[in-house]
Amino acid sequence: MDTNILEVKKVNKTYSGIQVLHDVEFDLKRGETHAMVGENGAGKSTLIKILAGVVTPDDGSEIYWDGKLISRMTPEKAIELGLAVIYQDISMFPNLTIAENICKGKHTEFFVNFKKMKETAQKALDFMGVDLNLNQKLGEISVGKQQLVAIARAITFEAQVIVMDEPTAALSSSEVKMLYRIIDSLKEQGVSIIYISHKLEEVFTVADRITVLRDGHKIHTGDASGFTNESLINMMVGRELRFIPMHNEEGDSDEVLFEVKDLVNPPMVNGVSFQVRRNEVLGITGLVGAGRSETAQTVFGLMKQQSGEVYIHGQEVHIKDTNDAIGKGICYLPEDRRTQGLFAQQNMTWNMTAVTLHKQLSGKLLDSRKELATTEKYIKSIDIRPALPGINARNLSGGNAQKVLFGRWMNADPKVLIVDEPTAGVDVGAKAEIHKILRNMAKEGVAVVLISSDLSEVLAVSDRILVMREGKIVHEVKTDEATQEAILEKGLMG
């Protein structure tokens, strides 16, 4: 029981100049459940990807499997050694049957041996105490059940280490209990489990040991019994504030610039109401899946609302689609820069002017000089580097790409700007600059809504904070009264 099946030392990872992991150490004993906790962006996913061989760490990082140094981890190598990762967004084959998914790659010498395949799959499911129809297509069962299939697959391949990334996100409460039972039987077999979760009660239920990561540093590893709720949260958040607080200097105003009343768009948005006043940045925080992005996207016209009212400067507006929203002054900077924000193949200028093409016209035709002038204006005013309007967007760093998107929306003269995780994957310097942009826009009379999971950011930039959980606003505080721990508790524990 005392040997480490897996151990990493001095793991560093740098993405285009930004270090996301700093000398991280982690070890996993045989037959233990080791929970990994930390805020979004703490480096958990990166570490897991390094373990699974999907991401290559910086030189000098050491990975030991069963005491032996693995010089270069690849996905094939990881599977061969017996490491299975059950990802949040499951990577399996929805068009194949459950049996085929469990046994993919087994029992296929030349022809597929379906009989053997089913026997093997059934054995794994029996071990787990789960009852599923092996002939059903994977895509036809619930996401929670699919996750169980993924575990069955790991068992079939005799994985010695199973990584579970937010395994309960899609599970019902009875399925969660089933998962706990499966984890227990796996442990009896000597299988080790790395358990990643935001939900602290779960962590305390299943974990033997806990490792806390924050900003790419390992903060602490210890027996689960040595932690309390408070101490764990303190370690996750850290004591020091990482950002210079920037609050409203103009004084509170009663003038409401933007109001949402009883917005409903099930299942993620269940009656959300809030107001943004003049000079104010409103922060909205909560866990991933709390319905924050969905609320914003419903207001922005990307999703149809079931009911609810939206007011801009006191006037009710009805949003048909995104184009309509932009026309009425509602702008939304999406959460995922790569898949929702940037036209990666196009240059900075095209990205900058995508929503304000009507401003780039001379007569009826686009005027490249006007486009260039627009781009250069924002290159200067918000300091985008490199200052090359013709650079391909995919060659921009995270922070500069995000600034291009800010330029895009600033040029659209928004009345309401909703920014969703604006500093995810952005280095510290650019973060501070983006915060300054948000404050300036609020000062200029834009209703700014900041959606962020980074609590220290919400605390530093916003004047009022709403906490969302399960599609509802569960808590509201003025920033000066707020503490990170209190908000975390509201969001995580309820």
Place this chain on the structure above:
Amino acid sequence: MNRKTDFRYKNELVLLGVFLVLFIIFSIASKHFLSLTNVMSLFSQMVELGLLTLGMAASMISGGMDLSLGALTSFCTVMLSVFIGKLFLPEGAAFFIVLAIAILFGCFNGFLVGYLNIQSMLATLGTQSLFKGLGLVISNGVTVGIPNTQFAVFGRVKLWGFFPFQIILLVIAAVIAIIIFNRTMIGRRIYLIGSNPTVAKFAGINIKKNIFFTYVFSACMGFIASLVFTSKISAGRSDVADPLLLKAVCASVFGGVSSLGGIGNISAALCGVAVITIISNGLDMINASSYLQQVVIGGLLLIVLAFRHARKK
């Protein structure tokens, strides 16, 4: 020029270079190549392929591919011939009726791809069969002729005795296409949709409307090509434009238009047309087997693709 910024007309330069090299090689290899008649015929041979390439490049830039373009063109030749040669309608009336039909078909494609959100290749594979079938039914599967004296302007009239009029058609269509795609909001939006439809949606771009326009545009190019076909051979046939469909894809790819959308210039695609045409024409002039054309065009395309891919790495 900074290394990281792309020079926009790189593909055009490369292809024009290839064109010039081929031009010189064929001039040396064949006595007949470098004559006014042949050079004019070379340019007039570009017209039908050029027009179809304009339509094809448009749909490819939007992130799709209009596979019905050849069938639509052929159908238009059948209808023109039926109206002029069988029903004896005035040429002008036939022109406008068939234009309306082409636009209607384009709208249908645009509706399927833009509004119903059916994958463009699948939707246009369906309409390809539909248009072709309609053409076969109406023409009874045979060539429909029109009197030699009629409908000459688009394919047989030579200005000043040597300059084929249809070249002017291609030039006008090309200028319009280049202005639309390089200088108008709708063109830019089609590029942006082709780059990434999700991002386009988040940027407030109306995807349905713009995709719809793309397929109507493509159909209009098919219609103009059908005028040239019908006039040139004084007839219509329901498969006359089929061989040009994949050549139009080929020319677009030559020009750097990505089959994934969002990338490539109309002008470069036209340079692709020039290269493909000079290969056909030149090999004819040196009496090479027409089968060899296929080999050369295919080989050259693969070399261009390999070269581009290698440079990206």
